[in-house]
Amino acid sequence: MFRETRLAAADLIWPIFVTEGSGVTDPVASLPGVSRRSVDGIVEQAREAVSLGIPCIALFPYTQADRRSDDGAEALNPDNLMCRAIRAVKDAVGSDLGVLADVALDPYTSHGQDGLLDASGYVANDDTVAVLVDQAIVQAEAGADIVAPSDMMDGRVRAIRMALEMGGHHNVQIMAYAAKYASAFYGPFRDAVGSSGVLQGDKKTYQMDPANGEEALREIALDIAEGADSVMVKPGLAYLDIIWRAKQAFDVPIFAYQVSGEYALVEAGVAAGVGEREALVMEKLIAFRRAGCTGILTYHAPQAARWLANA
Numbered sequence: 001m002f003r004e005t006r007l008a009a010a011d012l013i014w015p016i017f018v019t020e021g022s023g024v025t026d027p028v029a030s031l032p033g034v035s036r037r038s039v040d041g042i043v044e045q046a047r048e049a050v051s052l053g054i055p056c057i058a059l060f061p062y063t064q065a066d067r068r069s070d071d072g073a074e075a076l077n078p079d080n081l082m083c084r085a086i087r088a089v090k091d092a093v094g095s096d097l098g099v100l101a102d103v104a105l106d107p108y109t110s111h112g113q114d115g116l117l118d119a120s121g122y123v124a125n126d127d128t129v130a131v132l133v134d135q136a137i138v139q140a141e142a143g144a145d146i147v148a149p150s151d152m153m154d155g156r157v158r159a160i161r162m163a164l165e166m167g168g169h170h171n172v173q174i175m176a177y178a179a180k181y182a183s184a185f186y187g188p189f190r191d192a193v194g195s196s197g198v199l200q201g202d203k204k205t206y207q208m209d210p211a212n213g214e215e216a217l218r219e220i221a222l223d224i225a226e227g228a229d230s231v232m233v234k235p236g237l238a239y240l241d242i243i244w245r246a247k248q249a250f251d252v253p254i255f256a257y258q259v260s261g262e263y264a265l266v267e268a269g270v271a272a273g274v275g276e277r278e279a280l281v282m283e284k285l286i287a288f289r290r291a292g293c294t295g296i297l298t299y300h301a302p303q304a305a306r307w308l309a310n311a
């Protein structure tokens with residue numbers, strides 16, 4: 001009765017990884033319990049999400065080395081793995097489940113950066129934005145309900161919003177990775193999409209310094225002004241103060257991404273006897289709600305939804 005915040009399956013977004021083939025379940029070693037699945041398996045997971053009351057999945061492709069290039073052109077292929085997965089999920093579950101598509105080039109580039117490199121190897125903001133716009137349109141045409149630019153280029157939200165409007169995709173939302181930090185917690189994700197082996201350098205020229213909070217508020221303000229329907233803070237647990245500050249300052253839905261390294265640390269802790277999985281996960285998830293989140297992207301989404309159903 002005196003509880004101030006609640007958590008429900010309806011607050012969760014489930015990130016899942018797509019791989020080529022059929023009938024494939026390919027475990028990600030650094031993300032125990034998470035596997036890449038071929039499109040047929042993604043459809044199964046989509047049905048599972050619906051039955052668990054999870055309103056949205058976030059799709060990420062594992063792109064084979066021979067489909068990667070310096071310019072990440074595969075991102076614009078309307079028949080790429082990502083688009084095939086989006087279409088298959090939408091054909092199977094329709095409007096019962098939202099599909100969020102990540103917009104960034106890192107699953108497609110041979111150098112693992114989220115954008116295009118200039119002659120000196122620097123990630124070129126404006127050239128990248130032009131490609132991200134085309135990527136977002138390809139995903140919207142495949143049926144994505146939400147496009148989520150995770151690249152952190154300046155000005156991409158406005159450019160994508162304009163292109164969506166011009167292309168007739170008025171109802172496609174933008175969830176902006178607005179305050180995304182250059183974090184050490186993304187390691188297992190990069191394994192999952194096959195970019196850790198190829199990544200050259202770091203992403204500090206476009207992702208944020210973990211020491212900065214004021215800058216996060218400026219980044220969020222810009223993305224809202226450019227047309228974002230909702231914003232994201234990423235990673236999660238180490239940035240609860242950013243979520244709280246954003247909640248005080250802005251009147252838009254705020255999401256947290258509890259990233260791969262956070263998931264893997266919990267699983268490692270459980271394996272080491274530090275604590276019990278359900279208790280550890282649920283304490284973390286309610287903390288995001290308390291800090292002001294509308295919802296949370298978490299690899300523990302299906303387990304959490306089951307625990308909530310049995311509570």
Ligand SMILES: NCc1[nH]cc(CCC(=O)O)c1CC(=O)O
Pocket residue numbers: 102103104105106114150151185186187188189190203258259260261
């Ligand atoms: N565009 C890249 C992207 N989109 C989502 C994640 C990380 C998610 C996670 O760690 O779970 C990353 C990694 C990165 O910026 O290198």
Ligand SMILES: [Mg+2]
Pocket residue numbers: 152153154155178219222223
């Ligand atoms: Mg920004």
